Amino acid sequence: MRFGTVALVGRSNVGKSTFLNAALGEPLAIVSALPQTTRDALLGVVNRSDAQIAFLDTPGLHRPRSELGRRMNAAAVDAARSADVVMLMTDVPERRDPRWPRSAVERDRAVLELVPKDHPTLLVINKVDLVHDKSKLLPLMTDFQAALPGAEIVPISVRQDGSVDRVLDALAKLLPEGPAGYPEDTLTNRSTAFFVREYVREQVLAQAAREVPHAVAVTIDAIETGPKVMIAKATLHVEKEGQLRILVGRGGERIRDIGIAARERIEQLLGQKLHLELFVRVSPRWKNVPRQLAELGYDTPADAEADAKLPVARGARRVRRK
The missing domain is CATH 3.40.50.300 (P-loop containing nucleotide triphosphate hydrolases)
Known part of the structure; x- marks a missing residue:
């Protein structure tokens, strides 16, 4: 092995x-x-x-x-x-x-x-x-x-x-010889919050690629896990007011479409119903301000966001890392 x-x-x-x-x-x-x-x-x-x-x-x-x-x-x-x-x-x-x-x-x-x-x-x-x-x-x-x-x-x-x-x-x-380093059903060690953030950003890239391709960061404001439904609230950060209007769309149509597509993607991974609320906020020059990057989660080592309590496992089962 x-x-x-x-x-x-x-x-x-x-x-x-x-x-x-x-x-x-x-x-x-x-x-x-x-x-x-x-x-x-x-x-x-x-x-x-x-x-x-x-x-x-x-x-x-x-x-x-x-x-x-x-x-x-x-x-x-x-x-x-x-x-x-x-x-x-x-x-x-x-x-x-x-x-x-x-x-x-x-x-x-x-x-x-x-x-x-x-x-x-x-x-x-x-x-x-x-x-x-x-x-x-x-x-x-x-x-x-x-x-x-x-x-x-x-x-x-x-x-x-x-x-x-x-x-x-x-x-x-x-690879070096040795026993497996993870339980067999482990798919990743990233947290649920990480995938909510990523799959929301994925839909921004899919639905607003021309207007705001890389001007968006996503932060997770709250996640509550219930027996049947998970509730997540996330904020999309853009650099300019015009980008905010583009993401929200006429009558909130675009942000609603982004939320629907992201929710379906997250539910597929987790195997659980999700109620997703999205907000949009202007954070000027966030890509170049160290303090803002830190607040948005880009100041830590690449694996620091892994959550030992909620690794995502194959078959939508959650396994605890010991």
Whole structure:
């Protein structure tokens, strides 16, 4: 038996969260077409007969334009340094690039420099289904092999059958030997509050992507758990009055739609009815003010928000960590 943590690192929008969801068999992580969708490291546990793999999905590494962006990058680097194995994910460009594949490694140069050199590393090249001339994959893999000597390279397309299993097989061999670190039914160690926050933000990205894609943060004001219904109250923080009006919508229609879709997503995960109340508030420049970032939950280590009392388990059962 093997057990260990695997940090999923890479640029934004290469498919890290999509891979995690496919490996888990559950849409745990929020996914969108927008870069920097993931803001916090997210634990997801995969159980196999030969290994338990504890994935840490991390924010996409990027050139930060705000204090929030810098903290997101720091969370990804910290996760890579603390993990047993680093899974570096990249992709092939969706648009035609005359310099490709030679240009591909350059896109990941900054990410490659952040990968701990003393960690076992697996390089996963995603979206290879977009490459019609498969002969181009060989020079691409050769260039990456030169940049990461000793790393195994696995070309995949997450959405194709068998791709995820090939990655899991390769990762299992890199993990240290040892007993499982989590109960078998553990899906994640994140709290209910975390997923309420994330799934509300996911609906903002889905329904107001053009107007306020990354200007929104969500805080949980209260959660009450009853025998039949959970009650949650959350506040959406925006930077400008105009963004507030956009989120609320005419007659409150948009915020109502966001709430309905988020509630359905949360109920699916928890297996319990939810009464969700949403409020919108202007918090000017929250992405660049350390005090406001602290109040919004972005000042702590990536895993600090994990709630030992309410881990979310498979089959909507809650298990207590001892």
